[in-house]
Amino acid sequence: xxxxxxxxxxxxxxxxxxxxxxxxxxxxxxxxxxxxxxxxxxxxxxxxxxxxxxxxxxxxxxxxxxxxxxxxxxxxxxxxxxxxxxxxxxxxxxxxxxxxxxxxxxxxxxxxxxxx
Amino acid sequence: xxxxxxxxxxxxxxxxxxxxxxxxxxxxxxxxxxxxxxxxxxxxxxxxxxxxxxxxxxxxxxxxxxxxxxxxxxxxxxxxxxxxxxxxxxxxxxxxxxxxxxxxxxxxxxxxxxx
Numbered sequence: 001x002x003x004x005x006x007x008x009x010x011x012x013x014x015x016x017x018x019x020x021x022x023x024x025x026x027x028x029x030x031x032x033x034x035x036x037x038x039x040x041x042x043x044x045x046x047x048x049x050x051x052x053x054x055x056x057x058x059x060x061x062x063x064x065x066x067x068x069x070x071x072x073x074x075x076x077x078x079x080x081x082x083x084x085x086x087x088x089x090x091x092x093x094x095x096x097x098x099x100x101x102x103x104x105x106x107x108x109x110x111x112x113x114x115x116x
Numbered sequence: 117x118x119x120x121x122x123x124x125x126x127x128x129x130x131x132x133x134x135x136x137x138x139x140x141x142x143x144x145x146x147x148x149x150x151x152x153x154x155x156x157x158x159x160x161x162x163x164x165x166x167x168x169x170x171x172x173x174x175x176x177x178x179x180x181x182x183x184x185x186x187x188x189x190x191x192x193x194x195x196x197x198x199x200x201x202x203x204x205x206x207x208x209x210x211x212x213x214x215x216x217x218x219x220x221x222x223x224x225x226x227x228x229x230x231x
Binding site: 035037042043044045046047050091102103104105106107108109 | 148150154158159160162165207209211213219220221222223224225227
């Protein structure tokens with residue numbers, strides 16, 4: 001079974017500073033994908049970044065980067081130069097094959113608060 | 117690109133009535149659509165996986181006769197909550213996926229309140 005663990009229920013970061021949100025996963029699959037989504041108070045899930053299990057380079061998307069350590073089964077999200085608009089819930093998710101397609105299993109999320 | 121819409125965004129209904137929620141992929145044809153449920157301050161829980169033209173696959177513990185899913189086309193899936201009760205009040209989110217890497221694009225969600 002697949003499992004995603006986010007151990008930080010809440011995090012605070014000063015505006016313009018960098019912050020790391022932790023994510024560890026457990027799977028017996030060799031091929032999988034790791035995703036990070038942002039959910040502001042409006043409720044919409046916003047895709048941030050993707051890392052494939054066979055990708056050797058860490059994924060980057062603008063101010064977001066994913067610190068992928070396969071041996072440790074971790075996929076931490078790094079947000080550089082935090083902005084007030086980054087305040088939101090952040091979910092780590094892993095894709096796996098199921099029901100004829102690729103499903104996502106989500107962690108419990110981390111609430112990030114950016115302080116002015 | 118890859119926009120998913122949901123309608124309605126909010127709905128209040130009386131106990132015992134049925135509510136239909138629509139999920140549309142606006143600018144792409146989705147191979148698969150998913151329905152999630154999210155309680156306050158909790159994560160998303162997958163309810164069912166829906167492939168166009170076939171019956172939905174429900175997760176364990178989800179009543180298929182209560183949560184009816186119809187996936188009539190590659191751009192539209194509907195979730196009908198039948199005989200709704202207050203415990204069905206929740207935030208329902210759909211998503212649609214393309215092929216590899218199977219990134220899911222989420223709709224804005226529907227907040228259901230059953231009185």
